[in-house]
Amino acid sequence: MNASGLRENCGIVLVGLLPWVSGAVADVSGGEAARAPAVNAGSRIKVELFVMAHCPYGMRAEAALAPTVEAFGESIDFRLHFIAQEAGEEPEPAGPIRPLMPLRSRSESCESSAVSGSGPFLSLHGDAEVEEGVRQVVMMDLYPDRFYDYILDRNENMASPDWQTSATRAGIDAERVAEIASGTKGETLFRENIRRANQLGVRASPTLYVNGVEVKGGIETQGLARRICGLDSLAGPCASVPVCGTDRDCVSPGRVGVCVNPGKPAASCRFSNPVVFRMTVLNDTQCDLCDPALFVRSTRELFPGVDVQTLNVHSRRGRKLVDRFQVDRVPAFILGVDFEKTARFRRFANAVYPIRGSYMPRPVLVPVSRLMGRKADPGRMDFFFSGASPATVRVAGDLQSWLDAVDAPERLRLQPMGQHENTFPGLCVRQIYPDRYRAFAMCVFRGASKRGGKESYAACLRQQEIDVERIGRCIEADGAALAARSRVSARRAGIDPSMSPSLLLDGRFVVTSRMLPQARDLFYRLNPELLDRDKAYMENRKR
Numbered sequence: 279m280n281a282s283g284l285r286e287n288c289g290i291v292l293v294g295l296l297p298w299v300s301g302a303v304a305d306v307s308g309g310e311a312a313r314a315p316a317v318n319a320g321s322r323i324k325v326e327l328f329v330m331a332h333c334p335y336g337m338r339a340e341a342a343l344a345p346t347v348e349a350f351g352e353s354i355d356f357r358l359h360f361i362a363q364e365a366g367e368e369p370e371p372a373g374p375i376r377p378l379m380p381l382r383s384r385s386e387s388c389e390s391s392a393v394s395g396s397g398p399f400l401s402l403h404g405d406a407e408v409e410e411g412v413r414q415v416v417m418m419d420l421y422p423d424r425f426y427d428y429i430l431d432r433n434e435n436m437a438s439p440d441w442q443t444s445a446t447r448a449g450i451d452a453e454r455v456a457e458i459a460s461g462t463k464g465e466t467l468f469r470e471n472i473r474r475a476n477q478l479g480v481r482a483s484p485t486l487y488v489n490g491v492e493v494k495g496g497i498e499t500q501g502l503a504r505r506i507c508g509l510d511s512l513a514g515p516c517a518s519v520p521v522c523g524t525d526r527d528c529v530s531p532g533r534v535g536v537c538v539n540p541g542k543p544a545a546s547c548r549f550s551n552p553v554v555f556r557m558t559v560l561n562d563t564q565c566d567l568c569d570p571a572l573f574v575r576s577t578r579e580l581f582p583g584v585d586v587q588t589l590n591v592h593s594r595r596g597r598k599l600v601d602r603f604q605v606d607r608v609p610a611f612i613l614g615v616d617f618e619k620t621a622r623f624r625r626f627a628n629a630v631y632p633i634r635g636s637y638m639p640r641p642v643l644v645p646v647s648r649l650m651g652r653k654a655d656p657g658r659m660d661f662f663f664s665g666a667s668p669a670t671v672r673v674a675g676d677l678q679s680w681l682d683a684v685d686a687p688e689r690l691r692l693q694p695m696g697q698h699e700n701t702f703p704g705l706c707v708r709q710i711y712p713d714r715y716r717a718f719a720m721c722v723f724r725g726a727s728k729r730g731g732k733e734s735y736a737a738c739l740r741q742q743e744i745d746v747e748r749i750g751r752c753i754e755a756d757g758a759a760l761a762a763r764s765r766v767s768a769r770r771a772g773i774d775p776s777m778s779p780s781l782l783l784d785g786r787f788v789v790t791s792r793m794l795p796q797a798r799d800l801f802y803r804l805n806p807e808l809l810d811r812d813k814a815y816m817e818n819r820k821r
Contacts, residue, residue: 322355323489323506323513327497328475330361330483331410332403333388334672335795337433339484339497344430346502350514354506358418358429360411361483362401362472363393388795389482394683396820398465399472402483403676404683408468412459413441415467417450420458424448437675437724498523500541520545525580525622534582534621552583555616559588560596561609565648567787567800570609572645577611581620591650600650603633607647607772607788613637642777645793646800648786649772655785657805659690659797662768664697664778666726673779673794674723680798684812692719693782695768695775696761699753703735705760706752707744714742 327343329336340358347356393400401407410432417425428448432441442452458464474480478487486493488505500523507516520541522528528535528547539545557577559570570588577584589596591608599605603612613630617623617637630637641647661677663670674692681687692715694704704722708715721738739746752760765775772788773780781789781797784804789797802809 322353323509324355324357324487325502325506326357326359326474326487328359328361328478328480328483328485328487330388330402330407331414332407332436333483333795334669335387336483337436339486340426340429340433342497342499343486343502344426345499346506347426349503350506353510353513357474358414358426359474359480360401360415360468360472361475361480361485362399362408362411362468363476364469364472365395365398365400386792387482387484394816399468403679409459410436410441411471412464412468413455415471416455416459416464417445418471419467420455421448421450424450437671501527518543522547525625532582536621550621552581553616553620554583554585555581555620556585556587556614557617558599558612559586559609560591560599560605560612561588562591562648565608567646567803568608568648569646570611573609573611573639573643580622580626581617583620603636603638605650607641607644607649609644609647611639611644613639640776641772641774641788642780642790644788645790647788649788652772652786657689657808658783658785659801660693660771660782660785661690662693662695662771662773662778662780662782664695664775665701666722667778668726669791669794670779671723671726673781673797674720676795677797678720684815686808686812687716690716692716693768693771693773694719694764695773695778696757696764697775697778699757701761701764702753702757703739703749705764706749706757707739707742709756709760710748710752711742711744714744718742718744 325343325347327339329339347354388402393402394404395401395408396405397408399408401411414425414429417428421428425448428444428450431447432444435444442456445452445455475485484497486497486502488502489509493502493505500520503515503519504523504527506513507519510516520543522537522545523541525535525537528537528549530547530549532552533549534552536548536550537545538548557574559574561568561570574586578586589599591597591600591605599612603610613636615635615637617630629643630639659677661674663674677690678687681690692708694701694708696702696705704715704719707718711718718738718741721741722735725734725738736746739749768775771782772786773782777788777790779791779794781794783789783797783801787800787804789800793800802812
């Protein structure tokens, strides 16, 4: 790989299972074992990364691990595997969309049992993802020293069908790759590549294995380096790897570890005893999607002194707490006042808000919740966003691709939340040309996903035959008022502007950013009759 290209990605971090904040990276280090003797000396450490080519979290993992893979070089045996399956191995009942598995408390990953494809392989994101995966395994075979450069470049513009430009930048013969990828050799190489993931039962992208052991949690640059150094302190640049990069690197049985000067040469671990505090979980036992397990588990890991008590919102005490703490959704979490005495309180102070002598986490931290007192609107999806951030662009593209594939674009309603002046054009288009707003917004999203910057609003206005001057007058006269009105509307729907992007399913289930990759599964769990309809449509289209 090209070292200069990889160094640009050194600061990228992929957060793991923890729903609290992005600074809480799950355990990918050796903890106190990071400076252990060279127990693995004399043999190369095997590092395996399992991804889906079109999964945004897989792409971020590839970027995050690139500096470590480059730095350790021949000290490790790095393998990249794709997550897909052969069409003939699809379990019953057959069809392009498989039955759903129970919802798992996993975030920051692409994981679904609903795979699709029209060729010999099936994948979560369909044929385009399979085709990209086949090309990449061909590059691994032909250009083992350059394929990673291609991947990093390609990931910046994965929405574009133009993969050849990235290949050229990496010094790869695109024509030769295309020829092999379209033949039997490409198919054989991909089949061999995905076998490892299927043998291990890996379904979540990204998943990391080191020496055959799955690394639980998130993936970040120095974390993998510390894991490697824990196995062989003499490998590569271990002497210069900081002791800790996050609190999760500071492990001592029965104690709470805080990383001081994280990621720096002077990094060190500071330990203290756990502080006991009560966390009351309010939930509705009749709500299948209201799963508090992810938040409870991460709270136990970060704050081992927590005492968890669960109450049904319909119980006498539960109803009193709903009124006292103004609870509008479940599950809800009430943290006792002693939470502020914990070693990590200051790090998470912005993630909670004080109320009646206690604390509650902000709604954006709860992966899936149900708004109370709302009537169901089956089959409806409202996508709330502010601006064209990378996360918004990816999610909007995935939703549109899925709904277009099943001929149901009307299910999705775009709900912009005006935060800045750059949202005013879209709000004016929605106000004056409501029937053209979706196409305009998707045009802007496509432009934002392209290398080199956004496609101009003016170009998208012209594409939809919208009067540019009229939109300009609206922006000047009504832009600020429309933005304020959109924020009020979002809050009434149960969505705070800080929750961008997020999804409201059936008019009452809020899905925040960390669980958006599961949106399709969640939608079908709420609307099983639409799953049957979509399966039938896909099967008929293949005939």
